[in-house]
Amino acid sequence: MTEQKENKPTKSELEILQVLWKEEPLSVRDVNDILNKDRKVGYTTTLKIMQLMYEKSLLTRKNQGKKHIYFTNVNEQDIQKNMLDKFLNRTFNGSAYTLVMEALGNYRASKEELEAIKQLIEKIEGGQK
Amino acid sequence: MTEQKENKPTKSELEILQVLWKEEPLSVRDVNDILNKDRKVGYTTTLKIMQLMYEKSLLTRKNQGKKHIYFTNVNEQDIQKNMLDKFLNRTFNGSAYTLVMEALGNYRASKEELEAIKQLIEKIEGGQK
DNA sequence: TTTAATCTACGAAAACTTTCGTATATATTT
DNA sequence: AAATATATACGAAAGTTTTCGTAGATTAAA
Secondary structure: OOOOOOOOOOHHHHHHHHHHHHHOOEOHHHHHHHHHHHOOOOHHHHHHHHHHHHHOOOEEEEEEOOEEEEEEOOOHHHHHHHHHHHHHHHHHOOOHHHHHHHHHHHOOOOHHHHHHHHHHHHHHHHHHO | OOOOOOOOOOHHHHHHHHHHHHHOOEOHHHHHHHHHHHOOOOHHHHHHHHHHHHHOOOEEEEEEOOEEEEEEOOOHHHHHHHHHHHHHHHHHOOOHHHHHHHHHHHOOOOHHHHHHHHHHHHHHHHHHO
């Protein structure tokens, strides 16, 4: 059973999770290098945060010699779902509709994606009759 | 010209903005009473945060006798748009599609809302050809 | 095998946000 | 008018998260 407290990663933690979800497992060095493509972060800063994440069970790790390589220990969809729930309530008063309209209105989606969304809507409409 | 720095209200600030957007103007006392329906917050805590928001120009205020009544000084849609942008990038890797699918899949929308979303999609598809 | 590079662990400073106590002023009530 | 209630202002404590310096171990290179 997954811990039920650890669904609210901090900003930095989430940043690291994103990196790992994309190409885990990685060493602290690897993660830090990737983060530094966007912004300057010290190595020990990244190390420290990953250690804290390990203690919180957001990450697991294995020994590779004396070094550690890290794996995520939480599911991307689960985290996204939790964050979305908080965000929706906090910023959009719980209105998925407003959020969706904003998102579609302001960000590009491919033809295929738009079609998939339409299909989902039709499926929902069919179900709710 | 609106300040370009003040688009990232903190959690507490956003909570207060939500209250005011719904029924401004309000006194600190009013806001605090409303907040306390959900969770216990001290009066001076709310006062302090609203004072900080005033200094940051998130709020304006008028004197009513010696008391103050507060008004929001930022637009709800603007703030939502900014927060959505950060959230989308931070949590969904910038994929509006994934976000929309998650939102529609997990939260209720009325028949009218679903129709409106479909229409928006068709409008977008028409435009992008 | 000394030097240089790289790693983990850890403590604590720095930065940011929230919370609250207290002083002071002004109304309201008795 | 004295006592009570309610305001604002403000400083500082408390809570949270991020950042970094330093020590000690290990590996790689000169």
